[in-house]
Every structure is written in C-alpha cells, then in structure tokens.
Amino acid sequence: MAAANASLGVDALPPEDELMKDVDTIFKNARQAQTGSLNGFTQSYILPYGIDNYDGVIIDPTGLPEDVPTFVVQLQASLAYWNAQQRKGVWLKLPLPSANLVLSAIQAGFTYHHAEPTYLMLTRWLPETPSTLPPNASHQVGVAAFVLNEKSEVLAVQEKNGPLRGSGIWKMPTGLVNQGEDIFAGAVREVKEETGVDTEFMQILGFRQGHQVAFDKSDLFFVCILKPCSSEIVKQDSEIEAAKWMPLVKFKAQPFFQERSMLKRMMDICIASTEGHYQGFSPNELNTGFQKQNSYFYQGPVH
Amino acid sequence: MAAANASLGVDALPPEDELMKDVDTIFKNARQAQTGSLNGFTQSYILPYGIDNYDGVIIDPTGLPEDVPTFVVQLQASLAYWNAQQRKGVWLKLPLPSANLVLSAIQAGFTYHHAEPTYLMLTRWLPETPSTLPPNASHQVGVAAFVLNEKSEVLAVQEKNGPLRGSGIWKMPTGLVNQGEDIFAGAVREVKEETGVDTEFMQILGFRQGHQVAFDKSDLFFVCILKPCSSEIVKQDSEIEAAKWMPLVKFKAQPFFQERSMLKRMMDICIASTEGHYQGFSPNELNTGFQKQNSYFYQGPVH
CATH class of the missing domain: 3.90.79.10 (Nucleoside Triphosphate Pyrophosphohydrolase)
Incomplete structure (x- = not known):
C-alpha cells in the first residue's frame, strides 16, 4: 500500500498530488474526451469525471446533481461504466452542501476516506483485489x-x-x-x-x-x-x-x-x-x- | 487554536487524547450523572453523552437512534440542553452504518471534522466565540x-x-x-x-x-x-x-x-x-x- 504512494525519487508525493494540482485540467480534458462514444453507455447518465495516472476515477464535484434520485441513477450508471473500463479507485468529494448525497454514496459501496470542515471525501475500490488507495494524513x-x-x-x-x-x-x-x-x-x-x-x-x-x-x-x-x-x-x-x-x-x-x-x-x-x-x-x-x-x-x- | 491542543509539559497530547482513552469510563459516569434532574429537559430526549475537560460534549455513538426522525428530535433537544449548560464543542462520531444520520447533523449545524473508512466525526461549536477545537491530522x-x-x-x-x-x-x-x-x-x-x-x-x-x-x-x-x-x-x-x-x-x-x-x-x-x-x-x-x-x-x- 504505502509503496505505491511514495513514488517520487527520494520524495514522498502520493499519487493524488499530481492530480489534485491540475484537477481543473483533468476535468477539462475528460469532458472533451467524454463527448465521444461511451461504448453503449448513455453519456448524460455518466457523472463528469477525470482519470488519474493510477487508472483511478476522480468525480468532478462541480458536476454533481443536486437531488438524490438523479444522483443515485447517475452514480449506478457511472460505476457500471467505470467497472467495464476496468478502472480501479473512485474518488468522490462531496462539499458540505451536498451532504444529502452521502447516504446514497455509502449505499453504493463507498466508504469514508477523509474529511475537512467543508467537504467529505469518499472512495470506492472497484477491482476484486485489495485496495491500494493511499490512507489519509497519519x-x-x-x-x-x-x-x-x-x-x-x-x-x-x-x-x-x-x-x-x-x-x-x-x-x-x-x-x-x-x-x-x-x-x-x-x-x-x-x-x-x-x-x-x-x-x-x-x-x-x-x-x-x-x-x-x-x-x-x-x-x-x-x-x-x-x-x-x-x-x-x-x-x-x-x-x-x-x-x-x-x-x-x-x-x-x-x-x-x-x-x-x-x-x-x-x-x-x-x-x-x-x-x-x-x-x-x-x-x-x-x-x-x-x-x-x-x-x-x-x-x-x-x- | 493550536496552543489549546498541546497542553502537556513538553508533550503535545491534544485534549481529546485523555478523553478518548477512557471514553467508556466517561460514558458510564455520564449515564449515572444523567439519571438525576436535567433542569426541566426531558431525560429521554437527550442523547447519551460524556463531558470532557474542556467543557465539551462527546455523544456516545452506541446510544444513537437508528431512525432519522428520532435522531432529529433528540439532537435538537440535546443541543438546546447543552447550550443551556454552556457547553462548548460537541463531538458526534457516526459509524458507517449510521450514514443515514449525516444529513440531519449537517442541517443541525454540524460540520465535518475528520473521517476514517469506518466512521465520520462531526463537530458543532456552541458558543458565539471562535472555535478552539483541534484540527485533524496535518x-x-x-x-x-x-x-x-x-x-x-x-x-x-x-x-x-x-x-x-x-x-x-x-x-x-x-x-x-x-x-x-x-x-x-x-x-x-x-x-x-x-x-x-x-x-x-x-x-x-x-x-x-x-x-x-x-x-x-x-x-x-x-x-x-x-x-x-x-x-x-x-x-x-x-x-x-x-x-x-x-x-x-x-x-x-x-x-x-x-x-x-x-x-x-x-x-x-x-x-x-x-x-x-x-x-x-x-x-x-x-x-x-x-x-x-x-x-x-x-x-x-x-x-
């Protein structure tokens, strides 16, 4: 687990670092890519997301629906799609005002990763193999x-x-x-x-x-x-x-x-x-x- | 903020440490104390809790109701009671299976403090003064x-x-x-x-x-x-x-x-x-x- 998260020479930057720094770029590129074919999945049902260097998915928090029923449908469709793509970890950042979506995420198999006063980060590991997602601050x-x-x-x-x-x-x-x-x-x-x-x-x-x-x-x-x-x-x-x-x-x-x-x-x-x-x-x-x-x-x- | 959390001689144990170590004792003592008068507040409406050395409240996670309506009523009554008692910070630890209570806690003014895969910790600061609750791991x-x-x-x-x-x-x-x-x-x-x-x-x-x-x-x-x-x-x-x-x-x-x-x-x-x-x-x-x-x-x- 730990080894995967300290990949930089004699440095210990975890995978997320490179992502989070340019997260806007990731989402922008991803939206452009997602205008193409989705292999039979309905585009409008897939939550906006980006891909990291570890075959992981970062859901765009600015693209979350406001109401629970829409979120449930889109999350299920998205998870099926990412599973079919053989993605690994899924990162879901819910800002405080999206607290109404927490329960649905847990019901969809997410667990808590970390939280700060203004947001809650949840993760779901898709493969059958043990999760290699990095832990939070120790x-x-x-x-x-x-x-x-x-x-x-x-x-x-x-x-x-x-x-x-x-x-x-x-x-x-x-x-x-x-x-x-x-x-x-x-x-x-x-x-x-x-x-x-x-x-x-x-x-x-x-x-x-x-x-x-x-x-x-x-x-x-x-x-x-x-x-x-x-x-x-x-x-x-x-x-x-x-x-x-x-x-x-x-x-x-x-x-x-x-x-x-x-x-x-x-x-x-x-x-x-x-x-x-x-x-x-x-x-x-x-x-x-x-x-x-x-x-x-x-x-x-x-x- | 930080000064309040590193109170031990040349050591840096935060306030919660002494609490969390003996949290069972705290809850046991609190339950005994709570069998007495509650100054007009109905005993059965108050969530089970303990008091820390910083005039804070730790809600007993084993005493949480399972359904949302009961939780909403008890949380509101409890907050009113703790306010009347001039308590300061309120700590609410919600295990993963209690994810159905997250939204009600946020609506009652709680914010996220930290999270681990199996639980979410929320806090609410009661006084008008700025919060002196310690931050999570940095x-x-x-x-x-x-x-x-x-x-x-x-x-x-x-x-x-x-x-x-x-x-x-x-x-x-x-x-x-x-x-x-x-x-x-x-x-x-x-x-x-x-x-x-x-x-x-x-x-x-x-x-x-x-x-x-x-x-x-x-x-x-x-x-x-x-x-x-x-x-x-x-x-x-x-x-x-x-x-x-x-x-x-x-x-x-x-x-x-x-x-x-x-x-x-x-x-x-x-x-x-x-x-x-x-x-x-x-x-x-x-x-x-x-x-x-x-x-x-x-x-x-x-x-």
Missing part, C-alpha cells in the same frame, strides 16, 4: 520551544487547560504546527502567542514519535531551541495561566522533568546545546524539483 | 532508505507507477510510514517489501517538510541510513520495475540527483555519513510519563 506535528536568555533564564509557562491545569508545573511553550506551516515558523509563532516574546529559530534538537495520540493518529513532537529577541512578557490570557523568565537551575530541577526519562532527556540536550556540546538539525531552503515552491530540509553540520 | 510521513553494502553499492529501485514510471531513474526505496508505525520500522519494512533485503536501522540523517502534498496536507520525509543484513534481491512485482545493487559512484552521478538542490543535499549527507563526517539522529526508547507504552525519541550524540 500524524499531527507539535513543537516545544526552549528559549534561554543571557541571564540563564528559561521562558516558562503554566497552562490554563489540559492535564497540567492547576499542577503548578512550569513548562516550555508548546503547540501544534498547522497544516501548511513550517516547523520553525510554528515554534516562533507559539512562543509569540503564549508569551509575547520575539524569537529567532535556531535548531531542532530532537523529536519524539508517539502513537494513538489524537483520534488514534500518531504524533511527531519536535524539541526546538530559539534565541530570544525581546524580553518583555505579554501572556496569552485564554490559554496561559502564568508566564515568566525562570532560572534554568530551578526550571530543570522540577520533579516533573526529573522523574520522566524522556522529559529529562529533552532537557539534557537543550542544556548540552546551550553549552556547545550538542548539534541539532537546522532548516535549509532547497528545491526538490517536484514542486514549484522551495521547501525546507532539516539537517546537522557536515564535519 | 501531516503524512514518508521515508527514503539509503542502504550501502561493503562493496560501495547502493540498493536502488525503479518504480512501476507514479511520476518516475518509465524514466529509467534509479532511486532509494521510499514509502509512507503507517499511522501507528515507528519511523525506523517503516524504513526497514519498505526496504524489505520493495527489495526483499533485510536491514538494520541506523540513523535519520535529515528530513524535508513539504506542503500541499496529499489532499492539501503537509508531508515530512525522513532520509534514513540502514545497514544491509542480507544481499539477495527479491523485488516486489506490483510496485517495483527493477531493483539492484548499483555502484554508489554511478548512482549519485545520475542527473536526476545532481540537478535538484534538495536531492543533491540528501545524497551528500548520506555519503558524508558513510565516510564518518556526519551524525544524524538515532531512536531511543523512553517513557514520557503521559502514556503507558514507551515511545521513541530521536536525537544526535552529545559530545
């Missing part, structure tokens, strides 16, 4: 920000919500990286949001991979070191109970860190980094050749 | 495996599908890491699947973060170095056109790698690593204190 990504000033004070916060609420534990600012956001940018943003302090991103010192974290998904949690560019603290009222510059010696001595082997390890490499005994990964803007925009490659120093 | 995770034998030959493959199909380019084995799978295990698995070669995982040498890769999600792509433990190649027929041990000098000289700055960089650190000039991150099994099972922390050496 990980959330978080950051912790170690920010030490020239007085050996750590930027520390207490949180208003969550399991540490009311515990009195001082921790590094943490947060989730948004879809589409670079890790280094997410770290700088979280520090600014929670404490008001401006920072410059330095390195990723290490990361933890956890499983069954959010909605059974996995989690990558990057420990980052940042350099403070300002010192005044303006704490975020909604999320943060308290924020302060705290002597590193006191911060790291908290039993919370000392009693958990992973948290202690994270703390140790943060300190080793500030003492010049540790090198993490830094972001480098480079071009993959597969996408127009550059992206960032994180690596350590070559000696 | 990243897919891929690996490339650099496997060099003692004759300075690289394990190289050509792919049957995808953009490089028919290009003649020899590349490292790559693939997607599964939800719930450790990166090091995913790398070993992909090499075995594609080439039949057994390997021992050594290090992550670097990684690329890309955006708008699959279904507009982001992508983390880890370049790994592995040590071969066997040499015989048994290629995967479905995905792999050809596989062989290829002299490193010829492999890296391919224009495909030389003409793309990121691919060249990846190749350079792979070679630097084999020559002892580069250190990546290695996995260490440690305990976070937040989950029963250990997880892996990837870091470099402390000097």
Whole structure:
C-alpha cells in the first residue's frame, strides 16, 4: 500500500498530488474526451469525471446533481461504466452542501476516506483485489520551544487547560504546527502567542514519535531551541495561566522533568546545546524539483 | 487554536487524547450523572453523552437512534440542553452504518471534522466565540532508505507507477510510514517489501517538510541510513520495475540527483555519513510519563 504512494525519487508525493494540482485540467480534458462514444453507455447518465495516472476515477464535484434520485441513477450508471473500463479507485468529494448525497454514496459501496470542515471525501475500490488507495494524513506535528536568555533564564509557562491545569508545573511553550506551516515558523509563532516574546529559530534538537495520540493518529513532537529577541512578557490570557523568565537551575530541577526519562532527556540536550556540546538539525531552503515552491530540509553540520 | 491542543509539559497530547482513552469510563459516569434532574429537559430526549475537560460534549455513538426522525428530535433537544449548560464543542462520531444520520447533523449545524473508512466525526461549536477545537491530522510521513553494502553499492529501485514510471531513474526505496508505525520500522519494512533485503536501522540523517502534498496536507520525509543484513534481491512485482545493487559512484552521478538542490543535499549527507563526517539522529526508547507504552525519541550524540 504505502509503496505505491511514495513514488517520487527520494520524495514522498502520493499519487493524488499530481492530480489534485491540475484537477481543473483533468476535468477539462475528460469532458472533451467524454463527448465521444461511451461504448453503449448513455453519456448524460455518466457523472463528469477525470482519470488519474493510477487508472483511478476522480468525480468532478462541480458536476454533481443536486437531488438524490438523479444522483443515485447517475452514480449506478457511472460505476457500471467505470467497472467495464476496468478502472480501479473512485474518488468522490462531496462539499458540505451536498451532504444529502452521502447516504446514497455509502449505499453504493463507498466508504469514508477523509474529511475537512467543508467537504467529505469518499472512495470506492472497484477491482476484486485489495485496495491500494493511499490512507489519509497519519500524524499531527507539535513543537516545544526552549528559549534561554543571557541571564540563564528559561521562558516558562503554566497552562490554563489540559492535564497540567492547576499542577503548578512550569513548562516550555508548546503547540501544534498547522497544516501548511513550517516547523520553525510554528515554534516562533507559539512562543509569540503564549508569551509575547520575539524569537529567532535556531535548531531542532530532537523529536519524539508517539502513537494513538489524537483520534488514534500518531504524533511527531519536535524539541526546538530559539534565541530570544525581546524580553518583555505579554501572556496569552485564554490559554496561559502564568508566564515568566525562570532560572534554568530551578526550571530543570522540577520533579516533573526529573522523574520522566524522556522529559529529562529533552532537557539534557537543550542544556548540552546551550553549552556547545550538542548539534541539532537546522532548516535549509532547497528545491526538490517536484514542486514549484522551495521547501525546507532539516539537517546537522557536515564535519 | 493550536496552543489549546498541546497542553502537556513538553508533550503535545491534544485534549481529546485523555478523553478518548477512557471514553467508556466517561460514558458510564455520564449515564449515572444523567439519571438525576436535567433542569426541566426531558431525560429521554437527550442523547447519551460524556463531558470532557474542556467543557465539551462527546455523544456516545452506541446510544444513537437508528431512525432519522428520532435522531432529529433528540439532537435538537440535546443541543438546546447543552447550550443551556454552556457547553462548548460537541463531538458526534457516526459509524458507517449510521450514514443515514449525516444529513440531519449537517442541517443541525454540524460540520465535518475528520473521517476514517469506518466512521465520520462531526463537530458543532456552541458558543458565539471562535472555535478552539483541534484540527485533524496535518501531516503524512514518508521515508527514503539509503542502504550501502561493503562493496560501495547502493540498493536502488525503479518504480512501476507514479511520476518516475518509465524514466529509467534509479532511486532509494521510499514509502509512507503507517499511522501507528515507528519511523525506523517503516524504513526497514519498505526496504524489505520493495527489495526483499533485510536491514538494520541506523540513523535519520535529515528530513524535508513539504506542503500541499496529499489532499492539501503537509508531508515530512525522513532520509534514513540502514545497514544491509542480507544481499539477495527479491523485488516486489506490483510496485517495483527493477531493483539492484548499483555502484554508489554511478548512482549519485545520475542527473536526476545532481540537478535538484534538495536531492543533491540528501545524497551528500548520506555519503558524508558513510565516510564518518556526519551524525544524524538515532531512536531511543523512553517513557514520557503521559502514556503507558514507551515511545521513541530521536536525537544526535552529545559530545
């Protein structure tokens, strides 16, 4: 399954990527092609669609009928046609206003693939063989920000919500990286949001991979070191109970860190980094050749 | 938004985690609590539910009515009741067989949150303030495996599908890491699947973060170095056109790698690593204190 979805050299673009990027072109070409013969199938009964490089079908969401009876008829006719063409996966994207079509799609053998607030993606695998359609996103990504000033004070916060609420534990600012956001940018943003302090991103010192974290998904949690560019603290009222510059010696001595082997390890490499005994990964803007925009490659120093 | 979802010390467990883990307990306690007064609301009209630590409501999917009219009445009564209680987010998980209830939920103001093949999760934010519910998974995770034998030959493959199909380019084995799978295990698995070669995982040498890769999600792509433990190649027929041990000098000289700055960089650190000039991150099994099972922390050496 996975192998089919990471086909680009040393890159991991899945099949859909190349499709979705030029999906308008695909549909335009497909409509032109579909003006020809359909081997006995009635043209007007076939839902507008495009074909991907994996013998799959992408139904054009802008060509969906509004009423359920028409959709049921067209979907059945289309599935018969695509079956006859020996197509493999069928992708059906239903925008939120087409929620009235969900039940009919499930009754026609579709299952859910993924969803975003504005749409639901369903798939149906046509062949008898097991599906090789790629899964949806598997990980959330978080950051912790170690920010030490020239007085050996750590930027520390207490949180208003969550399991540490009311515990009195001082921790590094943490947060989730948004879809589409670079890790280094997410770290700088979280520090600014929670404490008001401006920072410059330095390195990723290490990361933890956890499983069954959010909605059974996995989690990558990057420990980052940042350099403070300002010192005044303006704490975020909604999320943060308290924020302060705290002597590193006191911060790291908290039993919370000392009693958990992973948290202690994270703390140790943060300190080793500030003492010049540790090198993490830094972001480098480079071009993959597969996408127009550059992206960032994180690596350590070559000696 | 993100800050609220990464509340654990230097960890990034989102609010749902603690809930979902003990969701049975939550529902059991809630049912007991709900046998008391409901401030004028009729008990039997309220859908069974639990309360999370964020003043949110989790509807018990095992307590959903089967027919639409009953669901509509109960959902409206429940939303009125939860509104009166000043609850915030409402989580509604609809298993695939409850697809008949999707439209009514959307009509009651729910939107899609995420979906897996067997269920659809919907949410409704009750307050007037902006939603602080966490987003769904944001990243897919891929690996490339650099496997060099003692004759300075690289394990190289050509792919049957995808953009490089028919290009003649020899590349490292790559693939997607599964939800719930450790990166090091995913790398070993992909090499075995594609080439039949057994390997021992050594290090992550670097990684690329890309955006708008699959279904507009982001992508983390880890370049790994592995040590071969066997040499015989048994290629995967479905995905792999050809596989062989290829002299490193010829492999890296391919224009495909030389003409793309990121691919060249990846190749350079792979070679630097084999020559002892580069250190990546290695996995260490440690305990976070937040989950029963250990997880892996990837870091470099402390000097």
